[in-house]
Amino acid sequence: MAGLNRRNFMKFGIASGALLAAGEGLKSQALAGTVKLQMGGKDFNFKTGTERKAIPTACWSCVTRCAAMGFVEDGRLVKMESNPESIRTLGKMCSKGQSGPNDVYFPDRILYPMKRVGKRGEGKWKRITWDTALTELSGRMKKLRDNGHPEKFMFHYGRMKASSSKLIKSVFLANYGTGTISGHTSICEGGKWVAQELTWGKHYDNWDFDKTKFVLNFGSNIQEAHTNHIPTSQRLIRAKVERGVRTVTFDVRYSNTAAKSDEWIPIKPGTDGAVVLAICNVIMKNNLYDKSFFKFIRATENVNASADEKISALKSHLSKYTPKWAEKITGVSASKIESTAKEFAKAKPAVVISYRGAVAHYNGNDTERGCQMLAAITGNIDNPGGRCRGIGPHWKYPKGPKDKPKAKKLKLAHGFPGTVAYPNHGVCQQVLPMIKDGKAGRPEIYMWYCHNPVYVNGDNQGNREVLKDEKMIPFTVTSNIVYDESSKLADMILPDATYLERWDWEDMVSPNQVPEYYIRQALIKPLGEARDLGDVVIELAEKMGMPLGVGSTKEEYVKKSHEMTAKAVKGFPGFDYMKKHGVWHDPNAKPKYYSHKKEIKADKLKDAILDEATGVYWNPKKAHAKNPEKGYAETKKAYKGYVGQKIGEKVYKSFPPDKVNKSGYLELYSALLKKKGFAPLPTYYPIPEHEKMKPDELHLTTYKVAVHVHSRSTHRKWLSEIYHDNPGWMNPKTAADRGIKDGDKIKVKSPIGEIVTNARVTEKIVPGVIAISYHVGREESGRYGSGRKSPVAGGANDNDPDLKNKFWDTYGMHPNWIIPNSDDPINGQQRWMDTVVTVTRA
C-alpha cells in the first residue's frame, strides 16, 4: 500500500465511490487526499442513494436562459443544476433557476384547455378538449384570413426567443399573414437598445468583467437581476475578489449590487445622464480621452471631420456640463464626479454599465447615449475589458413555405402616431390603450403568450377595462401555465408546456465573446394535457390548410435546425451530441473584439455605391431600394444594404447599422435624432414631471429582487417562501417628515390612482423617494403567489404536501396600478421611474 502513488490512489477513490454506489455502505470510504470532488453533473436521491437521470437542457426562468441540467427520478423532475460544460454559466445557477421544478408541479397549474362559461372575467370555466379548442380557434383565424383580414388576429408575447420565436413568429404568423404582432421589450429595456442602435448599431452590450480593471455602474442591479445574469454577475464578483477590480455604483437605492460595490453613490432619480455628461466633460477637458478611437466616432455634421475637429466639437458641446452644474441637479458632489471621471479614464480598460435605473426615464435615451459616449471617448468599446458588442451563436433554421403572403397589420405595436421618434422595439405599453382608442383599428382575436398584459404594463385598471370589454376585443385567448390576472380575462386558455417540458435551440449572448450553441430538451412529458405552443401552431396551421412544412413537432423543428446548422457552422457536432452535452462552442474560437477595425476589401465593394452625405458604402439591391438616388439616409431600410464606412481613404466594417439608417460611425452626433427635432449630441433633458414637483411629493421607483422573475415566478413556492411582501422603502428622513414609522400602513397616490401598502423605513435609499418592487402584489397566481386557488378546469393538482406548510398570508401590493403608461419620446421605453406620488399614513 505504501508504494501506491497518488494517481493510483485516485483510482482507488473512484473505485470506492463505485462500491458505495452499489450499496456497500461507508466502510470503504475514500481516504483523505484521495477524494477529488467533482463540482456537479450528477445527483443522487438523498434517501436511497439512487442516481438521478441527468439531462442537459436550458433554463427559461429569466431571459439569460442559462444552459442547465435537469435531474429526473421515476419520471418526475426533482432538481435543476447548471450545465458544468457551459462556458457561459461555468456550472452555476441562481435561485430562480433552482426553483424550476416548482414551475412544473405547482398545485394551481393549468393542465387542460379551458373555455369561459360566465361573463368575461367572472372566473367560470369548463374543460374542453384540445380538438374543440383548436377547431374553434383555427375556425376563427381561418375566417379572418379567408376574408382578407389576417391582421385582425393580434399576437402579443412576453418572452419568445430563439427557436420558439422563429417557429411561431417567422414561420407560423408570417405564413398566416398577420403583422399585428407586439413584443414586450419597451417595458423591459427597449429604450437602451434603441439608444444603442442610434450610436453603434445592433444592440446588446456585453460587459467584459473578466478583463476589466474598473466598473462604473449607472442603474444596473446586475447582482440581483440582469438580461445575462449568471454569466456576468459571477464574473463581476470574481473580478472584485480575485483581482481587486473596483466597482462604483450610482443608484437611487442601495441594491445588492450597490452593497457589493466598492462605493455606492446615491443619486436623485432620473439624473444619471447629468453625471455621465459631467464625467465626459472632465475627461475631455483634461485631455484624458483616447484619441485613437475618434477615428470611428461621428461627433459633427461633417462626416469627414478630423479627430481634432471631433475632439473640439465634443469639448465645446460638453463645456456646459460641468461637475458643479451636475452637482446641483443630481446631488452628487462635484469632487466625486471629478475623481470618478479621472479614475475611469485612467483605468485601462474600464467598463461603463447601465440599465433600467438609468434608462427607464423620459431622458433615458440620452443617458444611454451618454454611456456610449463615455465608453467611446476612452476607447472602451469592443475591447478586452470594455463595453463589447454581444456575441451569440448563429443557428440555421427552417423558414417554412417560401411564398408567404405580404403581412397586413394594424398599427398597434409602435405607439400612438407621432409620439415616439424611433420605436424600434415597439411601444407595447400602448397596445391596449390604442385598442381602446380604436383609431388604428381593433383586433377581433387577441392572443397573448408568456405574457400578462394587464399586470406587467402601467395603468393596471385601464388595461383591465380594455381587455375585459367584449365590444373592443371580441375574442381573447392565451397559452399559459398559470392562471394570472390576464388569463382571467381570456375566453379560452390553452395549457402551455413549461420550459422543462419542451424543445428549443438557444442563443443568448456569451460573457466571454465566444459564442455558445445550446439547447433545451424536454426533461419529462408535459403534465396533464399541456402542450408547447410551438407544437400547437403546427397543428393550427394544418387545420387552416396552410401547412408549415417544418416537421410535425417543435422537436423536429429543432432537429432540422441542427442539421442545417451542421452544414453551415464548421465543427458543429449535430443533434445527438447536443442532446448528450447540451452545449457546444468551437474550441478554436478566439474571443471576438474590435470588429469595427476590419477593413472592407475592394471586391466586397463592387456592388456597393458610396453615399457622399454619410460616407456609407451600401448595396441598394440588397436593401430593395427602388430609388437609390434618394440617398442612403432617405431610403427606407437602406441599412439592410450597408457594406462599410469610408473613413479617410479606407473602408471599414466599423459599426454597422441595425433598424435605422445610421452611418457606420459610432454616432455620438446623430443625424437621425436631429432630423426628428432632438439634439444630435448626447444632451441632458430634465424630466417634465420632476421639474414641477412640489415639496411634499416623492419619486416612485420600482426594482427587482434576486429571488423573483418579473411577474412570472410567484407561483414558485421556494421563491415566494423567501419573498412574498414588498413594503415601500423610504429613507428615515422622508418617513419622519410624514410622521411615518416602519411598518405603518401608507397611502401612495399618483395622478392615476392610489394604493395602500406598508412602509419599510430604511437607510438604503435616497431621501425623497419611495421604492416598491413589482414582483408581488398578485391577485391571481395560485395559492403560493396570491393566496387564491385558481379556478382551473379539470381540477388542480392538490397533491403537493407543502400546501399545508405554507406559512405566509401576505402577498404584497403591486405598484403598476399607479404608474401611467408613458413613453420616452425618442425610443418608446416605458417610463417606469418617472412617476410622482404623495405618501401619507393610511
Next chain:
Amino acid sequence: MSKKDSISRRDIIKTGGAMAAVVAAGLLPKKAEAAKNGTPRWAMIVDLRRCIGCRGCCVADKSEYGAALGRYNTVVKNVEFGKYPAPKKYFLPRLCNHCSGGEKDVPPCVEKCPEAKSGKRMKLGKTRYRTGATYKRPDGMILLDMSLCIGCYKCIDACPYGVRSIDPFVKLTRPDREKDFGVGKCTFCQHRVDKGIAPSCVNTCQGRARIFGDLNDPDSKVAKLAREFKLLENRDKTTLLPGEKTEPYNLYIDPDGILARYKITKETKLEEFKSRFE
C-alpha cells in the same frame, strides 16, 4: 507525471499530519489519530466577500431534499448597519456547523441525544465509529438516522445555532413514536460527497462563496484557504458563537468583521434560522 502527482501516500499522510499539527496546534489526539488514519475532515468555508445574496444555495437545498416550506437546511441572512448615505449590507450564509465538539470532542447535539450511540458499528477507513439518531462520523459530518430517533427534540434545544428543526416530511418509525415528526438539518450533502460530488449549495454558488473540501488534504482548496486566512487559529473571528466552544467546521473568511455584528441568542436562534427578506 508532475512531481506533485508522484507523492506517495505516506508522503501525503505525513504532509497532512504536519499541516494539521502546524495549523491546528491543540488538535486533540483522537482527531490526529483520525487524520493519521487517512480519514478526511470535511469543512465548509464561506467567503463573505464573495456572497452576493442570490439565495441560489437556499433554493438548491430545498430542491435537493424536497425540504418542507418553513424548514431550512441553509439560509442566507442580511446583516445591515450604518446610516445613509453610507449604509452597509452583507450576506451571511448559514448552515449546520458540523461542530467537532471542542475539548469534549462531542458536539452539543450529539451530547444531548439519548440515542447517539444506539446504531450500527461502522468503519470509515481504519477509524471505527457507531451511528445513532444524531452522531458524528469520523470525517466530521454530523448525521442523522431517523430510524433511531425517539422525537425528544433535545438536539434542537442543544444546538446553540438553531440549525435543527422539526421536519414535517419525516415520520418517526420507533414504536409509540410513529405519530411524531423527525428532525432535519444540513448533512453536508453526505449522499453526494460520499459519491464524489460537491454539496448542492456549493455546486450552484455563483459567487463561489461556499468552498467545501477536506482539511486533512493539504492540497485541497479548503486547506489552502485555512492556511492563508488562518481560519483554524482564529476561530473567535472565523466561526459563529465562538464562546460556545463547539469548534465549528463551517468557517468564515470575514475580513470586515461581519460575524461579530450578527447576533444569535437562545431565544431567537430558531426564528433566526429562516430565509426571508422584504
